[in-house]
Amino acid sequence: MGQQETVATSLADTVREGIGAALAQVDADLARRYPGDPGTRQPVHTVYVPGDVFAADTVRSWGGQALAALDEHAPDANTLAAVLGIPDTLAADVHDRVRAKLTREPVEDLRIDFEDGYGPRPDAEEDEAAARAAALVSAAYENGSAAPYMGIRMKCMEAAVRDRGIRTLDIFLTGLMEAGGLPDGLVLTLPKVTYAEQVTAMVRLLEAFEKARGLESGRIGFEIQIETTQSILGADGRATVARMIEAAEGRATSLHYGTFDYSASCGVSAAHQSLDHPVADHAKAVMQVAAAGTGVRLSDGSTNVLPVGPTERVHDAWRLHHGLVRRSLARAYYQGWDMHPGHLPTRYAAVYAFYREGLEQAAARLVAYVAKAGGAVMDEPATAKALSGYLLRGLDCGAVDTAEVARLTGLTRADLDALAGRPAATA
Numbered sequence: 228m229g230q231q232e233t234v235a236t237s238l239a240d241t242v243r244e245g246i247g248a249a250l251a252q253v254d255a256d257l258a259r260r261y262p263g264d265p266g267t268r269q270p271v272h273t274v275y276v277p278g279d280v281f282a283a284d285t286v287r288s289w290g291g292q293a294l295a296a297l298d299e300h301a302p303d304a305n306t307l308a309a310v311l312g313i314p315d316t317l318a319a320d321v322h323d324r325v326r327a328k329l330t331r332e333p334v335e336d337l338r339i340d341f342e343d344g345y346g347p348r349p350d351a352e353e354d355e356a357a358a359r360a361a362a363l364v365s366a367a368y369e370n371g372s373a374a375p376y377m378g379i380r381m382k383c384m385e386a387a388v389r390d391r392g393i394r395t396l397d398i399f400l401t402g403l404m405e406a407g408g409l410p411d412g413l414v415l416t417l418p419k420v421t422y423a424e425q426v427t428a429m430v431r432l433l434e435a436f437e438k439a440r441g442l443e444s445g446r447i448g449f450e451i452q453i454e455t456t457q458s459i460l461g462a463d464g465r466a467t468v469a470r471m472i473e474a475a476e477g478r479a480t481s482l483h484y485g486t487f488d489y490s491a492s493c494g495v496s497a498a499h500q501s502l503d504h505p506v507a508d509h510a511k512a513v514m515q516v517a518a519a520g521t522g523v524r525l526s527d528g529s530t531n532v533l534p535v536g537p538t539e540r541v542h543d544a545w546r547l548h549h550g551l552v553r554r555s556l557a558r559a560y561y562q563g564w565d566m567h568p569g570h571l572p573t574r575y576a577a578v579y580a581f582y583r584e585g586l587e588q589a590a591a592r593l594v595a596y597v598a599k600a601g602g603a604v605m606d607e608p609a610t611a612k613a614l615s616g617y618l619l620r621g622l623d624c625g626a627v628d629t630a631e632v633a634r635l636t637g638l639t640r641a642d643l644d645a646l647a648g649r650p651a652a653t654a
Contacts, residue, residue, distance in 0.1 A: 260473075260520075262520075265649075266644065269562060269620070270562060271335055271563075271578050272563055272574050273336040273337070273338050273564050274337045275566055276337065276338070278340060281360060281363065282363070285337070286367070286373070289568045290333030292568035292569070293333055294326065294329045296534065296569045297572045300541045300542065307321070307322050308322070310546060311546065311549045311573065314580075321576055321580050328579075329571060332625075333571055336374060336377070336562075338378060338379065341381055341382060342380050342418050342419075344380075347388075350391070353391065357379070357398040358399075360379060361402025361405075362402060364403065365402070365403055373412065374412070376412040377412055378415050379416070381396045381417065382418070383425070384420070384428055385419065385425075396432070400440075414480065415447065415450065416450045417451055419485075419488065420451055420453070422467075423473070423474040426479075430474070430475060430476050449478060451468075451471055451479055451482050453468060453485060455492050459513050468517045472517060472523055479521075481562075482518055482523060482526070485528055486528030486564075487531065489507065489510055490506060493506040500531075501530070502528055502555065507528075511525075527562065527564070529564035529565065530551055532548070533567045534548070534567065535569060541569065545572070551563075552573065553580075553581065561620060579624075579625075582617070582627055583626055586631075590632065593618070596610075596614070615644075618632055618643055619640075619649070
């Protein structure tokens with residue numbers, strides 16, 4: 228009993244060693260290309276505000292306008308639930324959490340737009356707006372009024388606007404450095420990418436800035452906006468978006484789908500341009516597969532139907548927006564764009580209902596998995612990873628609380644991170 232029994236084998240150790248040597252490069256490539264989730268918080272949305280409109284009180288103003296819309300058009304839980312189809316059992320909790328969120332943290336990610344939402348301006352005007360944006364962002368992080376994530380969308384790398392985009396980015400980043408340094412929540416967006424070489428150009432640009440300002444190499448990342456057909460399928464028939472992730476050399480933080488530019492580039496008429504159009508689903512499916520395992524996050528686009536006007540029209544717009552957000556969440560697109568303060572109530576209502584309605588079932592399945600107790604569903608490590616990721620996302624956005632997750636599962640945040648295959652949370 229004290230000795231290990233010898234079992235018969237036929238292969239020499241050199242065979243195993245040879246296979247290991249042959250696959251060493253593959254092992255290294257897998258580790259480099261597919262590092263997994265970065266373990267940081269992903270915002271549930273990105274709010275876009277034109278560069279000339281952004282002000283010191285933008286975040287607070289959006290929250291106030293969203294609360295006013297909620298009070299006017301859905302002043303109580305039952306009304307909001309009836310409009311959006313939220314189950315009665317969740318109505319009060321969702322309504323209360325939405326109100327609290329709009330008061331405490333109405334915007335999770337804010338992008339100051341110097342592209343389509345800003346348009347062509349005289350150089351002196353855009354220079355001034357970019358410098359002003361840097362000063363306001365720096366001050367917001369200093370005084371605690373900033374959204375968790377903030378940054379700019381520059382103009383793209385196409386020849387007609389390239390120099391202007393580079394200058395605006397330089398002014399903005401330089402302004403932040405002069406005001407005390409780059410904030411941890413800095414996010415940059417590169418729009419209308421058509422070729423991987425444009426992503427490489429962005430990398431070289433950021434490298435040059437880091438070197439000029441004495442920053443650590445790789446400090447500045449950026450989002451790639453997917454809004455052209457060439458960003459999904461290249462002229463050679465290959466999936467361009469995967470090549471763009473590679474071209475970013477580890478700096479790509481997320482892929483953002485651009486609803487209306489992409490739909491238009493596919494010839495979809497204006498009346499049918501939407502997040503749920505088949506061309507949108509195709510593009511987003513390609514993005515999803517290309518980004519899987521790379522640590523690059525995904526964001527859906529927006530709706531251009533604004534919840535304004537009489538209550539009946541607002542309710543129609545809310546139902547549309549709520550349904551689109553729910554649809555995105557079910558398809559593992561956990562972030563989207565919001566273009567108007569009136570979209571915030573339905574963004575958070577959809578997100579909170581999504582995480583709260585599945586909370587107890589997810590917790591029970593995770594407990595059974597950890598205890599190896601079995602149950603009605605036989606879960607594997609990959610499913611446990613998804614279950615813990617679901618709970619972590621709910622915690623990050625305020626849909627669920629640490630105490631109730633601990634009560635339901637007996638697990639800590641660190642336990643959930645480990646099950647989700649994420650490093651310990653850093654943001």
